[in-house]
Amino acid sequence: MRWLMLLFCLGLAACQPRPVKELPAVSASQSVAELYRLEREHHALSALADVTVTRQGKRWSVTQGVVIERPLRLRVDAINFLGQTLFQMGIDGPLLQAYVPAEKKFYTGMATLDNVQRFTGLPLALPDLVACLLYSLPPGVVESAQIIETAQGVDLVLAPGVRYETVFSSGRLSGFRYRIDDLTLYEVAFGPVSAELDFPRRIELDVPQSDTRVVIALDDIELNPVLSRQQFQLSLPATAEEVPLNEMEPVDDQTVEH
Template structure:
């Protein structure tokens, strides 16, 4: 469990309009969320995705399978439902098959390799946790809780250089989280389109990385939690005749 480090009520920062509440309220919100989110270990769904970068915007439909602690399978589909790109991430390897030109990419499951195909510079484990509505909690030296003027609560966790803000709605569901360095936001995640139950998973996830000018969204038309997957789902081998591309080799060697 996460432990509250500040006694009593928090002090309102300058210009802050939200009302501070007892730290036990914030601790309760965190505890409830952690208990609920820990029950979800896998996700499977059909989703519409959109990724905007300074260079271009990409959108389409994907079949997404995710399993904690960092296993992922994403199949980008053509308008006819056939796979255009299949990406698998296991504990040992990231592999991507581009079916149109029979190129098969292999490499370590690193943020750099993952971002080549998702445009999101995240560790696979962090991305999976975000999909499962259990984004990482930063180590912190202090914590505070506020009741928001528009309803719900905000919990703020701070260290010497980093801050995390978690927002909960009136149903005590996690609906947003921001990671900041100083006052500069590094990553923001927003959850929405719940089906009305307290324990429901969000069907819409939005992410923003302001420094890189990247925005991404995932809207699930079909979603299921805690299905059992075989390990082979998150691995793949190069099909016969495919061109092999090693992601971890220097560009001049490829």
């Protein structure tokens, strides 16, 4: 009788379903192809952006007209709720110009991370910022990385411990994380992607080390408009004082809160 019971138990064990290995929603080759496509097809943008920055517990919002062009061009016109200009900023390659009407000052300098952040509140280096705002990874990442397939998308490994971890949803890029070992330098999430525009209407950026979170809601999106170099260059107003950016104080909450 015991041997019958033993055979019965063994039969039950054999019928137990084996754990199923989680498979990626899309293949690695499909994910990489999509990353290449986004970088290739999204080369410029014009939009109205409602930007909310939360930094070390402080929160402020501003409406900005933004114009972006690969690889290193950015124009920002920030206005208040009355429609008055708070500042204008133009970046053409390595050079940054900014005009603050309330101060009657025209700032010039290099487009460093610190200088870009003091006006926009966005704590990213210019190449990363332009790529992020154009719904893609920074330049050169996809081409030079080792590709590792994951359940959510692909990891793009640039060096030991240095990688971009991507997340895909329904075949579309929904976010990525830039990590060095266990440290997350920044994380980006893309909101609902308009099927008509092939572009997200919301971009969220988290930078844990500086306790900064940025939410960008986009409207009046025009993808790949025809742009000229002059759109990214400002003219010195006759009544403004020209000030080198290296004479400004380091970035703090007061310099980025307009």
